[in-house]
Amino acid sequence: MKELTIDATVENIVAVTSFVEAELEALDCPMKAQMQIAVAIDELFGNIAHYAYNPDVGPATVRVEVMESPLAVVITFIDNGVQYDPLARQDPDTALSAEEREIGGLGIYMVKKSMDEITYTYKDGQNILQIRKNI
Amino acid sequence: MKITKSQNGNNLTVALEGRLDTNTAPELESVLKNSLDGITELTIDMTALDYLSSAGLRILLGAQKTMNKQGSMKVANVNDTIMEIFEVTGFADILTVV
Numbered sequence: 277m278k279e280l281t282i283d284a285t286v287e288n289i290v291a292v293t294s295f296v297e298a299e300l301e302a303l304d305c306p307m308k309a310q311m312q313i314a315v316a317i318d319e320l321f322g323n324i325a326h327y328a329y330n331p332d333v334g335p336a337t338v339r340v341e342v343m344e345s346p347l348a349v350v351i352t353f354i355d356n357g358v359q360y361d362p363l364a365r366q367d368p369d370t371a372l373s374a375e376e377r378e379i380g381g382l383g384i385y386m387v388k389k390s391m392d393e394i395t396y397t398y399k400d401g402q403n404i405l406q407i408r409k410n411i
Numbered sequence: 412m413k414i415t416k417s418q419n420g421n422n423l424t425v426a427l428e429g430r431l432d433t434n435t436a437p438e439l440e441s442v443l444k445n446s447l448d449g450i451t452e453l454t455i456d457m458t459a460l461d462y463l464s465s466a467g468l469r470i471l472l473g474a475q476k477t478m479n480k481q482g483s484m485k486v487a488n489v490n491d492t493i494m495e496i497f498e499v500t501g502f503a504d505i506l507t508v509v
Contacts, residue, residue: 286433286434287434289432289433289434290434307492308491308492311461311462311492312462312492314430314432314461314462315432315462315463315464315496318432318433318464318466319464319465322432322433322464322466325433368500370499370500370501371501371504372501373505374472374475374476374479374505375476375479377472377501377505379465379468379469379472382465382468382500383464383465383466385499385500386464386465386496386499386500389499390495390499
């Protein structure tokens with residue numbers, strides 16, 4: 277298990293992505309799964325950066341674990357900002373035309389569709405969002 | 412992300428290289444904002460784009476809406492990961508992917 281605690285800012289998405297990718301490369305993770313995980317980090321860490329401590333800045337912890345049989349990567353995002361369950365949000369209507377479309381909710385929806393599991397827990401004042409990707 | 416523009420009359424091609432995400436999407440938004448005047452055919456070339464997140468989808472949607480009013484827009488050379496994102500989000504129906 278490896279862990280990184282860093283200020284939850286949009287600029288730090290790059291550092292979090294590099295941290296996770298270093299772990300994935302050691303696993304020979306297929307490129308497509310790596311990219312899906314990078315998108316998930318952009319969406320999830322980006323959400324924390326935008327909303328958890330707004331308008332202040334606070335810390336977030338990103339934990340990477342490797343599971344065996346089946347081989348999977350589990351990434352956990354922890355912050356102690358405002359309680360927010362992104363999974364409670366209704367899925368966007370993906371059948372609307374360009375004029376009617378809204379982008380809100382699309383990021384978390386993409387993560388739900390590309391990961392094998394996503395769970396949210398609020399415990400001891402912490403938002404704990406966990407994704408699992410089988411590789 | 413690297414953005415390369417090439418214009419031929421009213422046709423503009425914008426080639427993207429790298430990652431179109433929360434940090435880089437504002438660059439593309441700004442380039443498009445300043446480049447679409449008088450353009451009737453816009454092509455976004457994704458040959459060298461690794462992936463995009465919802466921040467990138469937002470910019471593509473904005474460009475599509477602008478081009479719906481003044482011409483047409485194509486998205487070219489998308490990889491499997493990006494195509495899957497377009498399909499899952501319904502963007503495959505909104506965009507003209509060639």
